[in-house]
Amino acid sequence: MPNYRLSYFKIRGRAETARYIFAYSGIKYEENTIDIADWPNLKNSLIFKQIPVLNVDNIIINQSSAIARYLARETGLAGKSNLEQARVDAIVDTINDFMNMFPWTEKNQVVKQKIMEDVFANNIPLLLDGLSKLLGDQMWFVGDSVTWADFHWAVCSITLTNLNVDTLHNHPTLLALKERVEALPKIAAWIEQRPKTPL
């Protein structure tokens, strides 16, 4: 087993899906928590100036989805066939496309609030309707067992619900999927122990 070190801020953010995979699979890793004060220095040292990065025996993997997909493949959470993996990947990228519509770095709070409301009114319903259709009456998004697409949905839906408490009101099956992930004993244990942060 390689040595894993995950570098990120003390928030769920773009690292939490990887943390769910570590938790679920029981793989040990070092959490390298980046203080905001240390970020400028670390940033300078990183080839693309971004975190999270995963250090795997001194090879650095950047990009949150690449990190999570790698860990998912290591641990049997990526999908059971190439086609299942493609369906998993597409769900993750679709969720990310929508999460990236939010103006996370907008400084003007009035503008930010306006765009947030706009995304919830005009875009998020399309995501939720689509994901509901994909899920149908299945337990998990793809195949007959949990994949990192389910984890990613569980993680992102926390943020969606924090931003707008009514988000899942009309999508009970998506809420139930989130709760199914969070009830997996090792995920539940991780949620219990993780830092409580707004993002």
Next chain:
Amino acid sequence: MPNYRLSYFKIRGRAETARYIFAYSGIKYEENTIDIADWPNLKNSLIFKQIPVLNVDNIIINQSSAIARYLARETGLAGKSNLEQARVDAIVDTINDFMNMFPWTEKNQVVKQKIMEDVFANNIPLLLDGLSKLLGDQMWFVGDSVTWADFHWAVCSITLTNLNVDTLHNHPTLLALKERVEALPKIAAWIEQRPKTPL
């Protein structure tokens, strides 16, 4: 071999990396060219209202990266180990992050031009410097043979160079990589026969 049908507009855009994989591997597929006039109808029928989609024996894969990664895995272009695959995936996502900074759908041409220039001045250099470092003096981005990350770079750098002819001026190794991909005989043959379009 499954039946493949790739649905997209008659542009390189987000489907061209998949087309390079088809061309390089010699896998037959049906190109389902979407006329703008037919798009509203097709759009209505699609779960996430987006193309490209790849139909694989009547299973629909959405998201351009999920499609290309699936085809790359089918054809040995995804990276030779899980860790190589992660490095390939990270390069693709990084290129996409930067390509997504361009205001592709902005209607106001003055605003569009201003943001384009801004991205070229402030963001693209970081991408190019990072990719140059990753490439170093290797033939290909990852491992000792071509992967779809090289194809994706070759495809996206056409658009970058069309937007700004000086893009690769200070990055001869990245230009050489693009040319190396384009000189692969099956890629060269595809480039020769493909529709000539601005995007």
